[in-house]
Amino acid sequence: MSQISLASRQAAKPAAEIAVRTRDVSKNYGSVEALKKLSLDFPRGQLTSLLGPSGCGKTTLLKIIAGLIPPTSGEVEVNGKTVTGPGPDRAFVFQDFALLPWATVLRNVAFGLELRGVAQSEREDIAAKYIRDVGLAGFETSYPHQLSGGMRQRVGLARALSVDAEVLLMDEPFSAVDEQTRRKFQEDLLTLVANENKTFIFVTHSIEEAVYVSDQIAILLPRPSRVSEVIRPTGIREKGTENIRRDPEYLDTVDRIWASLRSYVE
CATH class of the missing domain: 3.40.50.300 (P-loop containing nucleotide triphosphate hydrolases)
Incomplete structure (x- = not known):
C-alpha cells in the first residue's frame, strides 16, 4: 500500500x-x-x-x-x-512471564494490588475479573508449574491489567x-x-x-x-x-x- x-x-x-x-x-x-x-x-x-x-x-x-x-x-x-x-x-508484561512460582494464579494476578495495599477481598475480586477476561477461569488455585507457557503468559497479562x-x-x-x-x-x-x-x-x-x-x-x-x-x-x-x-x-x-x-x- x-x-x-x-x-x-x-x-x-x-x-x-x-x-x-x-x-x-x-x-x-x-x-x-x-x-x-x-x-x-x-x-x-x-x-x-x-x-x-x-x-x-x-x-x-x-x-x-x-x-x-x-x-x-x-x-x-x-x-x-x-x-x-x-x-x-504504567505496567510491564515481561517476555519470560516473571510469575511468583510459589503463588497461585489468583495471588499472582493480585500481587500488584497487594503491593499497593489494596484489601484482600477487593484485590481478589479484581484479579478474578481479569482471570476470566484472559480466559483462565477455573485455574485460580493452580500454580505456574501446572500451566502451559501460553497460560502463564495470560497470567502475566491479567496481572498487568488488574493494576489498572x-x-x-x-x-x-x-x-x-x-x-x-x-x-x-x-x-x-x-x-x-x-x-x-x-x-x-x-x-x-x-x-x-x-x-x-x-x-x-x-x-x-x-x-x-x-x-x-x-x-x-x-x-x-x-x-x-x-x-x-x-x-x-x-x-x-x-x-x-x-x-x-x-x-x-x-
Whole structure:
C-alpha cells in the first residue's frame, strides 16, 4: 500500500490524544550508543508496535518508558508528566512471564494490588475479573508449574491489567508460545485494546504480528536507533479481524515493511 494512501486514510480521522511522548531520547551503554535522539508519540487508547532489526533498542526504549532505566539524554512524558522512575500509570508484561512460582494464579494476578495495599477481598475480586477476561477461569488455585507457557503468559497479562495502569508495556509477550496460541493471543489482544481503553506499547520481531495487532507501527533503524517511519494501517483496522491475513491491504503493508527492513537483516 502506498504511503500516500496510508496518509490520506489517517487524515480522515481526528488526531488522537497523546498518552506517551518520547523526545530526543538517547541511551548509551559505555561506548555503545543504543538510542540516538529518538522521538515518538503514542496515541491514547491505541496499540503501537515497535518493530525493527534485532538489537535496535526496542526493549531499551520500552524500559526507559517504564522508568526501569534512565535515558542518557532526552525525556519521556506520560500524560504530560516527565518519567523519573516506575509509576502506577504504567505496567510491564515481561517476555519470560516473571510469575511468583510459589503463588497461585489468583495471588499472582493480585500481587500488584497487594503491593499497593489494596484489601484482600477487593484485590481478589479484581484479579478474578481479569482471570476470566484472559480466559483462565477455573485455574485460580493452580500454580505456574501446572500451566502451559501460553497460560502463564495470560497470567502475566491479567496481572498487568488488574493494576489498572493507563499504559501497558509488552515486551515480545507472545514469543515463547506456539503459533496457534500466538494467533489466539493476537485476537484476544485486539479485544482487550477495544474494551480496556488503555494505551498499549508492544515490542515484536514479527512484521505480520505488528500489522495484525497495531493501530500504529514505528519502524526503528539499527543501532543507534531512531524512528525510520511510522505506519498507520488504518484501513486494515477498520475492516475487523476476520480473514485479515488474506486481505490485500494487509499483505501489501507486510511487504512494504519487509522491503524497508530487509537491507538491515544480516
